[in-house]
Amino acid sequence: MERASAASHGRKILWIVGIFLLATSVAAAQDPSFYTKWTNYTSANGFPPGEVYCVTVDGNRVWAGTGHGLVLLENGRIQKVFTTKDGLAGRAVMSVAVDRLTGDVWIGTFGGLSRYSGGQFKNYTNLTSGLANDLVYGVAVQGQYLWVATTAGVNRLDTHTGSWSIFNESNAPFEEPWTYGISVGAEKIYFAVWGGGVLSYDLANHYWKPYTDPDGEMELVLYRNQGLIHNIVSSVSWNPDTKTFWASTYFGLSSYDGRNWHNYLTKDSGLPSNFINAVKSRGNQVWACTQKGLSEFNPTTNTWITYRPDAKTGRGEILITRPDGSKRQIASSTTLAHNYILNLDFQGDDIWVATANGLSHGARQPYKQQASGAQSTARSLGR
Amino acid sequence: MNAIDPSMSNRTHDRATTFLASIAMFAVLLLQPVAGRWASAQSKTKTAVPYASIATDGESYAGPARGPAWDETGPVLYIGLLAPLHGSEKAEGEALVAAAKMALHDATRRPMPAGQRLELAIGDESGPSWGHVSDVVLHLVLQQDVIALVTSANGTDAHISEQVGNRIGVPVLTLANDATTTQIDIPWIFRLGPSDDLQAQIMASNLYRKRGLKSVLLISDADHDGRGGDEAMQQAARSLGAPPPDTLVLDPLHPDFASVVARIHAHPPQAIVLWTRADIAATLLSFLQHADIHAPVYLSQQAAQSGPGLAFSPLAGQATGAPTSGDAWTIDGDGQNAAARASFASRYRQRTGSSPSAAAAEAYDAVCLTVRAVRAAGPNRARVRDQIARVRDFPCVSGTITFDRQGNNLTQVHLAALEQQTTSTVTGDFPK
Numbered sequence: 001m002e003r004a005s006a007a008s009h010g011r012k013i014l015w016i017v018g019i020f021l022l023a024t025s026v027a028a029a030q031d032p033s034f035y036t037k038w039t040n041y042t043s044a045n046g047f048p049p050g051e052v053y054c055v056t057v058d059g060n061r062v063w064a065g066t067g068h069g070l071v072l073l074e075n076g077r078i079q080k081v082f083t084t085k086d087g088l089a090g091r092a093v094m095s096v097a098v099d100r101l102t103g104d105v106w107i108g109t110f111g112g113l114s115r116y117s118g119g120q121f122k123n124y125t126n127l128t129s130g131l132a133n134d135l136v137y138g139v140a141v142q143g144q145y146l147w148v149a150t151t152a153g154v155n156r157l158d159t160h161t162g163s164w165s166i167f168n169e170s171n172a173p174f175e176e177p178w179t180y181g182i183s184v185g186a187e188k189i190y191f192a193v194w195g196g197g198v199l200s201y202d203l204a205n206h207y208w209k210p211y212t213d214p215d216g217e218m219e220l221v222l223y224r225n226q227g228l229i230h231n232i233v234s235s236v237s238w239n240p241d242t243k244t245f246w247a248s249t250y251f252g253l254s255s256y257d258g259r260n261w262h263n264y265l266t267k268d269s270g271l272p273s274n275f276i277n278a279v280k281s282r283g284n285q286v287w288a289c290t291q292k293g294l295s296e297f298n299p300t301t302n303t304w305i306t307y308r309p310d311a312k313t314g315r316g317e318i319l320i321t322r323p324d325g326s327k328r329q330i331a332s333s334t335t336l337a338h339n340y341i342l343n344l345d346f347q348g349d350d351i352w353v354a355t356a357n358g359l360s361h362g363a364r365q366p367y368k369q370q371a372s373g374a375q376s377t378a379r380s381l382g383r
Numbered sequence: 384m385n386a387i388d389p390s391m392s393n394r395t396h397d398r399a400t401t402f403l404a405s406i407a408m409f410a411v412l413l414l415q416p417v418a419g420r421w422a423s424a425q426s427k428t429k430t431a432v433p434y435a436s437i438a439t440d441g442e443s444y445a446g447p448a449r450g451p452a453w454d455e456t457g458p459v460l461y462i463g464l465l466a467p468l469h470g471s472e473k474a475e476g477e478a479l480v481a482a483a484k485m486a487l488h489d490a491t492r493r494p495m496p497a498g499q500r501l502e503l504a505i506g507d508e509s510g511p512s513w514g515h516v517s518d519v520v521l522h523l524v525l526q527q528d529v530i531a532l533v534t535s536a537n538g539t540d541a542h543i544s545e546q547v548g549n550r551i552g553v554p555v556l557t558l559a560n561d562a563t564t565t566q567i568d569i570p571w572i573f574r575l576g577p578s579d580d581l582q583a584q585i586m587a588s589n590l591y592r593k594r595g596l597k598s599v600l601l602i603s604d605a606d607h608d609g610r611g612g613d614e615a616m617q618q619a620a621r622s623l624g625a626p627p628p629d630t631l632v633l634d635p636l637h638p639d640f641a642s643v644v645a646r647i648h649a650h651p652p653q654a655i656v657l658w659t660r661a662d663i664a665a666t667l668l669s670f671l672q673h674a675d676i677h678a679p680v681y682l683s684q685q686a687a688q689s690g691p692g693l694a695f696s697p698l699a700g701q702a703t704g705a706p707t708s709g710d711a712w713t714i715d716g717d718g719q720n721a722a723a724r725a726s727f728a729s730r731y732r733q734r735t736g737s738s739p740s741a742a743a744a745e746a747y748d749a750v751c752l753t754v755r756a757v758r759a760a761g762p763n764r765a766r767v768r769d770q771i772a773r774v775r776d777f778p779c780v781s782g783t784i785t786f787d788r789q790g791n792n793l794t795q796v797h798l799a800a801l802e803q804q805t806t807s808t809v810t811g812d813f814p815k
Contacts, residue, residue, distance in 0.1 A: 049452065053550065067551070091525055092551060110521050110547070126514035135517045135547065151517055151543055178546060194546055195563060218566035221435040232567060251437060251567055265435055273445065275568070291445045340447045356447035 034318050035307055035351065035362035038334040039076065042358030046078055047071065052354035056096040057347040063105065064352075064359045065093025070107055070116075076361065087121030089114040090134070095181075097139040097146070099159070106146055108136030113148060124157075130164025131155055132177075140182040140189070142203075147189055149179035154191060167201075172208045174199065181235035181278070183245065190245050192233040198247050198256075211247075211256065221252070221263070229254045229263040239281035242299075246286055248276035253288055255299070264297070270304020270321025271295055278343045287351070289341035293319075294353055307332075307362070308339040336360045437567055437789065444570030444772075448552050448765040455528055455762040460495075461504035462487070462753050463529035464746070465519065465540055469509040471662040475688050475742065479535060479558070480505060481735050482743040485727070486750035499762060501754060504529055508540050516540050524553050530757060530767055531556060533749040536576070536685045536742050538564070538608040545572045554756075554768040556749040558742050560684055561611050565790040573771055573790040575745040575781065576684055577798075579608075579658075583615035584622070585798055586681050590654055591625035599628040600652035600678075602643060602667065604635040604659045612658030612683055628656065638663055644674040656681045661688040661740075668801070679802035687799050688740040720778045727780040741797070744781035751779065 041064075043049035048068035056063045062073040069083040070093045082088050090111020097106045105116040112125035112134045124131045131148065138149030148155035153168030168177045174196055181192035191199040197212035213231045215222035221229055230249040237246045244257040252274050253264040266274050273292035280287045286297040293308030302323040310317045316335025320328045340356035353360040447453075464483050466476035483503055491501050504527045506519035516539075523529045524547055531554040534541045538561035545564055548555040548571040555572045557564060562578035577585075590596050601616050603609035613630055620627045629652065631643055647655070655671075655678050657664045664686035671680065727747060731739040739747075752771055760766035777784045782794030 043452075050448070051552070090521070094550065110525060110551075126518070133514055133517050134521065135543070137550075151546060152514070176542075178542060180546075195542070215433075217433075218563060219437045220433040222433050224434045226434075230567070232569075250569060252435075267435065275445070338447055340445065 033364040033366045036332040036365045037363040038336060039361040040337040040358055042337055047358055048081060051356050052342060052359045053093060054095045054343045055345045055352045055354045055359060056098060057345045057352055058098040062352055063096040064354065065096055067092050089123040094136060095138045097141045099141045106139045108139040110135055112136065132166050137180045138182040140184045142184045142189060147182050149182050149191060151178050153177040154179050173210045175212065180233065183236045183238040185238040185240060190236045190238050192236040192247060194232050197228050197231045198233055198236050225261045225263050227261050234276060235278040237279050237281045241283045246279045246281045248279035248288060250275050253279060270306060272306045277341060280344055282346065287344055289343055291340050293339045294336060294341045307336055309335045449763065453763055453765065455530060459500050459502055460757065460762050461502055461527045461529045462750055463523035463532035464503055464505045465508045465532065465534045465544065466505065467509040467535060468507040472509065472660060475661055478740055478743040479746040482731065482739060482747040483750045486747040490751045490754035496758060508535060508537065517543055520544050520547050524551055530762060530764060531753045533746060534559060538611060545569060548572060553764050554771055558745045561608065568789050571768060573786055575749055575792050577796040579611045579615040581796060582683055582798060583619035585796060586656060587619035587623055591623050596653040597626055598653045599656060600631060601628040601656045601658060602631045602633060604663065605632045606635055608685060609658055616656060633659060633663060635660055635663060640667055640670040643667065644670055647676055652678055654679045654681060657686045658683045659686050661686055679800055681800040684741055684798065688742050720780060720783060724780045741781060748779035748781045748784065
């Protein structure tokens with residue numbers, strides 16, 4: 001009797017779970033949310049003209065590095081454009097990192113490194129400090145250390161003692177010293193190296209490990225998931241949720257989870273371009289900043305969503321590429337400021353995107369059927 | 384004999400001159416047809432079908448900044464030139480500046496559109512640290528807002544310029560031979576000279592196939608360019624199934640020439656390849672002369688750059704009227720541009736007193752191409768880039784220039800090899 005009751009109760013739970021899963025999947029299929037609400041900051045509304053090279057979110061503040069200085073936005077409003085006249089080391093700002101403990105803002109420029117603290121800039125250059133080079137491409141905070149990616153190797157600044165360390169071909173396995181980007185993980189720091197692949201630095205054991213293109217060919221990819229797709233790496237992003245690092249190159253996208261490599265090209269994925277300026281990843285999201293739009297990739301569902309203004313009309317288009325290779329294009333009333341994407345950062349579920357013609361702020365909205373879809377011939381994207 | 388015999392001194396000088404003349408008399412031009420240019424990609428990989436290749440899967444640059452809002456509006460437009468103007472490479476740098484000035488003069492005889500004036504902005508790249516070069520590049524790109532940047536044969540500096548150009552959006556025309564600058568479709572860089580890979584293949588073909596040699600010594604600098612040449616020569620030898628060359632690496636700051644000579648005496652090679660800076664090549668050739676080493680010497684394009692400071696080239700040429708290594712590029716089988724080339728060489732000699740090197744000719748062409756692009760596209764870096772990318776079969780003094788999608792110049796390549804014809808005449812004063 002008790003056994004029959006328990007069985008009946010179990011069936012009820014199964015039914016409820018089943019109905020819930022069905023309902024949520026139907027809802028997801030019918031009412032997906034896309035980034036359809038875009039606010040753009042361009043020269044038309046007081047933003048510096050031209051390229052935005054980087055964007056970093058710090059709570060309700062957003063820092064954007066441009067070719068004409070560093071822009072601070074608070075709650076979506078432009079507060080200040082810092083230039084060399086304000087004390088910034090260089091006019092072209094390539095990277096920004098915020099020290100969450102001290103509130104200091106570290107700025108990598110073409111002209112040296114700046115620290116913005118207490119309303120004042122302090123600059124570090126090749127001549128006045130241990131900075132390896134004034135061409136600073138990346139900065140990242142790791143505890144008390146600041147890591148700096150320069151064209152002459154990597155610096156580590158101990159912000160407590162002020163002592164500098166330099167890592168280059170002389171003391172680390174740099175095939176080339178031209179370091180283009182940094183990503184901080186809990187156990188390792190990852191570096192994107194132009195011509196030298198990806199380098200990781202193990203924080204506990206203090207050793208370096210290079211990841212390079214195994215085929216040794218600049219012009220070719222020998223096998224699909226051969227290892228790193230190309231040695232000219234434009235950026236790297238460690239995803240702590242999936243324990244995977246992603247590397248963007250000017251010839252495709254790579255990921256490595258510690259066991260397997262996966263590579264992505266336009267020919268086998270929903271990437272709109274193989275020319276990728278930057279990558280960022282968290283959870284199930286991988287964002288590729290390409291020269292033909294911003295792509296969001298979900299490795300679990302093997303689905304790609306690309307956002308960009310239509311090249312001819314300038315209207316917003318969202319291109320969805322499903323695992324079977326079929327594509328669907330939908331329209332959006334607002335879109336990114338430009339389709340040449342350089343960088344992005346997250347603010348909750350919102351994203352801030354650095355483009356070649358201004359900064360864009362995107363918010364997800366449930367998609368309401370508003371445009372006709374277009375199906376392409378299906379082709380498998382199966383891994 | 385305690386007293387110095389003046390006739391001996393003269394005789395020594397004459398012998399040295401004769402040696403120098405003879406070493407240059409055999410200036411072998413290794414001409415390779417256009418069809419050979421892609422051997423670099425083809426020879427490296429035996430795999431029949433790679434998963435992807437840039438040739439088929441690459442894509443054109445889709446970047447921004449072509450609109451009028453990005454135009455440079457000042458009365459003067461600058462063409463940047465990065466060249467070594469001090470130190471051991473001063474002669475090469477001055478040669479580039481002289482050629483660039485000639486080009487600007489020639490190309491701007493006709494007024495520029497919109498009344499803008501073009502000028503050179505010259506950055507001195509000599510210096511012990513990379514920090515200096517980076518700052519010079521930044522000054523040219525961000526302060527002087529150059530419409531395009533021409534870089535010297537220094538591969539490291541070309542890479543730094545390429546990376547800055549790629550971020551900021553500035554066309555870079557480089558004289559560097561480092562193949563990696565243009566092996567992938569980085570949209571902003573164009574290479575005028577032959578790649579290391581191509582030079583190595585041409586040399587290897589001549590050394591191993593044509594001459595059937597087995598023992599080759601490669602002498603390279605311990606720097607980025609030297610390593611590139613070293614790798615290219617090893618690869619080229621492997622691709623021909625030949626024994627890889629033995630390698631001697633020189634510290635370019637403190638080259639130990641005596642050790643090189645000792646090594647060559649201990650294990651005489653059948654031929655020597657120099658993949659060094661021009662000043663080191665010149666000094667090393669002098670050491671080889673005095674050490675009675677007769678093996679033919681093949682020179683990379685960078686090693687063969689001549690300037691007033693390179694003794695082996697002008698002296699030999701004056702003594703014999705024979706072509707010198709610096710002249711090698713002017714004597715090609717392609718007569719298409721012979722008149723322009725001869726005119727340039729003649730005017731260059733009048734102006735500087737020495738023969739133009741291949742790099743000087745390329746600097747001349749780089750400036751001319753930039754002026755031409757500005758005329759067609761207006762004062763806008765991205766549109767100037769597009770114009771340069773479209774150059775096809777354009778007759779220039781260094782050759783007929785065509786850029787492929789990666790920015791490689793497909794013109795013919797001319798390399799020099801030096802060989803003693805009458806070695807006995809120079810051995811008198813030095814013990815064997």
